Amino acid sequence: MMKKILILAATLSIAAGGMMSASASPQSDLKAFRAYFKNKFPNVKLQDYKNGIYALDKDRYEAWIEFESFAPPYEGGVEVGKKLFNKPLPNGKTLASCFKNGGIGIRQNFPYFDKKTGKVITLEAAINKCIVKNGGKKLKWKKGKLAAISAYMGFTSRGKKINIKVPNDPRALAIYNRGKRHFYAKRGQLNFSCADCHVYNAGSMIRGNLLSPALGHVTHFPVWRKKWARKTAAKKGKSGPLDGFGTLHRRYGGCNKQVRAKPFKAQKAEYTALEYFHTYMSNGIAVNAPGLRQ
Ligand code: HEC
Numbered sequence: 100m101m102k103k104i105l106i107l108a109a110t111l112s113i114a115a116g117g118m119m120s121a122s123a124s125p126q127s128d129l130k131a132f133r134a135y136f137k138n139k140f141p142n143v144k145l146q147d148y149k150n151g152i153y154a155l156d157k158d159r160y161e162a163w164i165e166f167e168s169f170a171p172p173y174e175g176g177v178e179v180g181k182k183l184f185n186k187p188l189p190n191g192k193t194l195a196s197c198f199k200n201g202g203i204g205i206r207q208n209f210p211y212f213d214k215k216t217g218k219v220i221t222l223e224a225a226i227n228k229c230i231v232k233n234g235g236k237k238l239k240w241k242k243g244k245l246a247a248i249s250a251y252m253g254f255t256s257r258g259k260k261i262n263i264k265v266p267n268d269p270r271a272l273a274i275y276n277r278g279k280r281h282f283y284a285k286r287g288q289l290n291f292s293c294a295d296c297h298v299y300n301a302g303s304m305i306r307g308n309l310l311s312p313a314l315g316h317v318t319h320f321p322v323w324r325k326k327w328a329r330k331t332a333a334k335k336g337k338s339g340p341l342d343g344f345g346t347l348h349r350r351y352g353g354c355n356k357q358v359r360a361k362p363f364k365a366q367k368a369e370y371t372a373l374e375y376f377h378t379y380m381s382n383g384i385a386v387n388a389p390g391l392r393q
Contacts, residue, residue: 125265125275125379128379128380129379129380132298132313132314132380133145133314135298136148136301136312136314139312140154140155140301140302145314145383148314148381149318149319149384149385149386149390150163150315150319150390151311151390152309154312154315155301155302155309159309163391167391172323172328172343172391173250173323173389176247176323176340176341176343176344176389177247177251177389179244179247179340179341180244180247180248180249180250180251180252180254181251183244183247184248188229188230188233188234189233192233194226194229196229196233197228197229197232197233198225198229202252203255203256204259206222206252206255206256206259206386207259207261208263209221209222209225209378210222210371210374210375210378211264212264212265212270212271212274212375214268217268217270218274218371219271219274219371219374222249223240223245223346223366224371226238226248226249226252227240240366241348241365242341242344243344245346246341246344246345246346246349247341247344249321249346249388250321250323250344250388253319253388253389254388254389256386256388257388258385260384261317261318261378261381261383261386262382262383263375263378263382265379274368274371274372275372275376275379276376277368277369277376278372278373278374278375278377279376281369281373282313282376282377286358286360287357287358287360288358289358291358293313293354293373296310296354297310297311297312297313297316298312313377313380314380315381315384316377316381317374317381318381318384318385318388319387319388319389319390319392320347320350320388320389320390321344321347321389322343322344322345322350322388322389322390322392323344323389323390323391323392324343324345324392325343325392327342327343327345327349328342328343344389346365347374347377348365348370348374351365351370351374352365
């Protein structure tokens with residue numbers, strides 16, 4: 100297996116680097132990114148990229164959509180997220196008080212660049228900030244309650260098209276470029292970049308997994324994964340509705356580990372920058388959270 104991976108790496112290094120140009124603007128990056136996938140998968144429609152690997156494989160799609168439409172396992176977790184969202188915080192206010200439109204149908208605008216602070220704010224960061232502002236205790240970043248609230252907010256935003264802005268502000272561009280560098284940089288003992296697996300080898304198999312295209316990746320986060328549900332239930336000795344949930348930064352950590360690189364901390368500058376770039380690349384694709392995945 101190792102040999103196979105190394106061979107893959109050798110073919111990859113030829114392909115890599117083609118799309119990344121330091122002087123490109125976010126707009127031209129997005130155009131090139133979409134064009135690459137359009138050329139690679141001429142039969143996949145832009146909106147279908149929200150389905151991850153299921154956009155590429157008909158048999159898998161059919162098994163998945165049946166499961167997804169008939170009592171999806173994340174349903175109970177989304178209900179819990181809704182209750183938490185509407186539950187008064189210690190000072191009596193709810194999460195709705197911190198968001199435009201009371202927090203409903205707004206997922207597509209996150210993460211966003213905040214002119215006042217010069218920082219990029221993810222949805223999870225905004226939720227935790229609101230909790231603390233109203234007297235509550237910060238929730239853990241990668242799973243559990245925070246992921247459930249985020250999943251509920253994503254669920255209310257289904258069908259809204261991702262609309263990330265990178266304003267012409269050097270601070271916003273610096274964060275965008277940091278995320279872009281992360282995405283194309285080779286790392287870990289296996290020396291793979293995100294792009295090696297999710298751009299140049301999207302649609303190929305690796306260690307028994309079909310590799311999803313990075314286009315549309317973020318649309319369905321947080322996701323509900325069977326693997327995470329099993330793991331959490333085994334750890335606790337019983338299963339619960341939030342067990343399968345994980346945020347995008349949880350997934351980033353898992354993918355960094357796959358190439359034996361040390362994951363970065365969730366919601367710190369590195370992954371926030373990656374999320375900013377990664378989400379911008381999916382502009383125009385509809386939100387479909389929470390996604391159901393293996
Ligand atoms: C060695 C190959 C490899 C590398 C490198 C890699 N991933 Fe992954 N990634 C996978 C596999 C395998 C899966 C599970 C199957 C799938 O959905 O692609 C996955 C899944 C994902 C998913 C979930 C897709 C979905 O539809 O739920 C995201 C998001 C993701 N990766 C992002 C990244 C990012 C960002 C990086 C770089 C930090 C990265 N990956 C690096 C192999 C890789």
